[in-house]
Amino acid sequence: MNVTMKKIGKKYEGRDEFTLKDINLEIENKDFCVILGPSGCGKTTLLRMIAGLNSITEGDLLFDGKRMNKVAPKDRDIAMVFQSYALYPHMTVYDNMAFSLSMRKERKQLIDERVREAAKVLQIEDNLYVKPSDISGGQRQRVALGRAMVRNPKVFLMDEPLSNLDAKLREHMRVELVRLHKQLGTTTIYVTHDQTEAMTMASKIVLMDDGKIQQVGKPEDFYNRPENIFVAGFIGSPTMNIIKGSIQEGKFVSDNKLMTVTPHKEHQESLREFEGKKVSAGVRSERFEAGGKYGDTIDVDIEVVEMLGKEKILYCRMDDGHQLTISTPGHYDYDDGQRHSFGFDLEAMHYFDQETGERIN
C-alpha cells in the first residue's frame, strides 16, 4: 500500500510550536522505509500519526489515495510493533497473537490457522501457551511481530522494535526482519535512532531533525551524497570530518590555513560561484590516504589509536588543535605520538555552503 503524506503538521495541545511541520513524504508499496533521527526529532510522533494514535493537526495522510486523517486505528489496516513490545501480560502468547482477530470476531479455526502460521515463521511454536513474562526478550520481540503479522495488515509500523535487545540479538533480528519483509512484502515503516539499522535494513531512509525531513533516499545516497551538513554529520561512524574554510582562487583553504584542497574537476564547476565565500569541506575517515598521490596533504599528530581489528581509527590533531578522525586498515602500522601526513581522496570530498548548510557539489 502507498502511504502519502501531504504537508502534514502536528501541534500538541498546550504547546506553542509545531512539533512537525510541512512533512511531505511518499512511501511506495513494499518499501521498507526507515524514519531515522535523533531523539526528540518527531519521528515517533509521525509514526503514531500514521497509526492514528495521535491526531493530525494539519495536512493529509493518504493510504492508496484515500484520506485517513479521521479513520480509527483499527480501521486503517495497520499493525504496530512497539518499543516495549506491549504484550498483554495476563494473556498467553497464543492469546496475545489471537487477540486482534478475536476482536474482529473471526472464526476460531481461521484464528488458529493464522496464529500457528505466524508462530511457525517466527519459530515460537514451542512457546504458544506460556505467558510473556516466561520467555526471553528476543522471543517477546517475535511474539510482538507475530501479533502484528496475524492480521495480514497492509502496513507494518515499528517503533524502535530492536532497542531493548542486546547487541548480538539485535544484529540477528535485523536480518530476520529484512527476511520477513522480503517474504511478506508488506509496506513497512520503521522508526529508529540507530543509523546502522537504517543503513542495513532500509530500502528508503527518511532522515528527520527538528521536526523537518532533512533527506529522503537510498542508504548509499545518504553515505555518499549527504544533502546537508546535518545529514553528513549524522550518518556514518566515525562521524565525517568537517573542516570550515573558504574558496580562494578555486581552492578550498581551511580557516586555520593548514589545509588546502584543490577540488576535483567535477566539483570545480559548482564551487566556482562560491569563490571567496564560507564553505565547509567534509571528508569521511576512510577517504584519507597516506601515499600522497592526490597532491595536497596535511600534517597531523596521532593522539589516540583505536584498534578495532579490521581497521584502526586514528584520532589526530592538526597543528592548531583541530581534530581529525582517520581510519586505516587494521594491519597498517600507526602509533600514538607519531606525526604523519595524509592526503585526501578528492573525488569523495563533500562541500557545503556554510550559510545554508546545503551541499554544493
Next chain:
Amino acid sequence: MGIFNRKKKSQLYLSDRQELTLFGKFGVAASHIVLMIWAVVIIWPLTQMVVSAFNGKQSGYLILNREFEFSLKHFEHLFQETLYLNWVWNTIFIAGATAVLTLFIVSFTGYAYSRYRFKGRKASLMTIMLIQTIPTFAGITAFFTMHSIIASVVPQFTRQMMLILIYSGGAIAANTFILKGYIDSISSELDDAAKIDGCSNMQIYRLIIMPIARPMLMLIGLWSFIGPFMDFLLPRVLLTSPRSYTLAAGLFTLVNDFRTMNQPAFAAGGLLTAVPIVLLFMALQNQLASGLAKGSVKG
C-alpha cells in the same frame, strides 16, 4: 585461621553490611525489646478476648484471672438474646454494597485520571486529596439533612443506604489516587496496542487494564469491605433502631448499657466479626499477590 573463622561467624550481621559494633548491638537489642512490648500490648487483650468468649465461668462483667471452664453459652446468648444475626447481615450488606460501589466507580475514575488529559484534572485531583484531610464525621449534620431531604422524596432511602453512600464516597476519593497510581505504572503502549487491535476505550479497560490491575482492585475492594466493620461512630449516630445497627454499633450495646450488659458475649461477638473478613482474605490471597504486570514491558 580456624579460630578466625569461628570468631567471624559469631559476629552479628544485619544483611550485607559491616559487622555491628557494641553500640549497634545495643541498638538492635533495644529495638527488639520495644517490638516485643508492642507485640504483647496487641496480643494480650486479644487472647483475653478469646479466652473470655469461651469461658463459662464469666458472667455479666468480665473479671480477669478467674478459673476457666470451656463453654459456648456466651455464643448462645449472642444468638438467642440479642439481634446479633441482624447486625451481621446489616454489616455485610453495607460492607458489600460499599465495596461494589467503590470498585465500580474507582475503576472509572482511576482509569480516567491516569489515561486522559482534561481541563481541571490536576485541580480536581488536588481537591480530592485536600478533602481527605477533613474527617468524615465533620459532615454529620449535612448527612442528616441530606438524608431527610432525599428520604422525603424517595421514602425507600434508608439510613443504611445513606451510610453506604458516605462510606463509598470516602473510599472512592482515597482509592482513586491509589488506582490512578497503579494504572500509571502500566505502560500506555498496551492501550495503544489494544486500540490498534480494535478495542474501544471501555474494552481497553475491561480486557486489558482491569485484569492487570486486578491485585490492586482486590485490595481496594477488601479495604472498602473492611471499613464498615471497623467504623463505630457513624452507624451509632446515623442508625436509630437496634434492628438496623451494624456489628460495631450493636455489640457496643452489650458493654455500655447495664440493661443489656454482657461483656463475655461482646467478646464472643467480636471474635465472630473477624470470621467473614478472614474468610474473604483467604479467598483473595492469591489474587492479592501482585506481580502480574511483569513481562508486559521489558523485564
